[in-house]
Amino acid sequence: MQLDPDWEYVADGVMGGVSQGRASKAEIAGRAAMRLTGQVSLENNGGFVQMAFDLGDGSFDASAWDGIELQVYGNDEEYDLRVRTDELERPWHSFRADFIAPPKWTTIRIPFTAFEPHRTDKSFDPARLRRIGVLAIGREFEADVAVATVSFYTE
Template identity: 60%
Template structure:
């Protein structure tokens, strides 16, 4: 197992003309230090997402999955991974998860990820970006991550 120390950044659909609003920042959430994504997803003007993501500095070769300690508002979110093979912003390897009101660990084996708008096959050695995304419908966002590990 490898504990990661992500340098999270906030990204919104405004890069494509959308009007979703939010923020990502360090916060104390249910007794833990965490990175917290909050805001409002809007599908107006062709938008529909906000996210917090980080570039992976470590080589994930030899690992079979990723796990995150999460807490939130009970809404559904996406975990999206990108590899060096993906060249379009909309391509990813993904899975959905629910962020319950208490801290829980989600464990995602790489072989369970769904390839989205790509014929590429996921390769851990090419993993370069990890994102937690609020997407696809109008809703209030509140999701926090206190730990990220490769296993």
């Protein structure tokens, strides 16, 4: 099931950090995509730039699928795919999985079983999915990753 995300940009400035970036529509190697670019800085307890979208007003039941599939193009750096469920209460609570974005269009499949809890003791439940995000995080580097499609997949 292919999604139609309404991406928004978020950076560590919400917590006092100084990372700079943006999310913008772009055509890359012949494909329309949303592109996250920026400079990740660890100053002032910062360390991320992100593009993310909500799956409606409440939660979305994705339990009929096995995971999330992305069509990505990047700069050979590691990025996080983060998901949030309606059970998570704090902005820093999430479930995360890493991926590399190579400098060519590549299909990345991340099974729901690969998502690790971050700063929460909750277990990931795909029946309660609320938000999906792509982040450049945790180290100083130049972010440049594009996403052409986001889908749920089954094996």
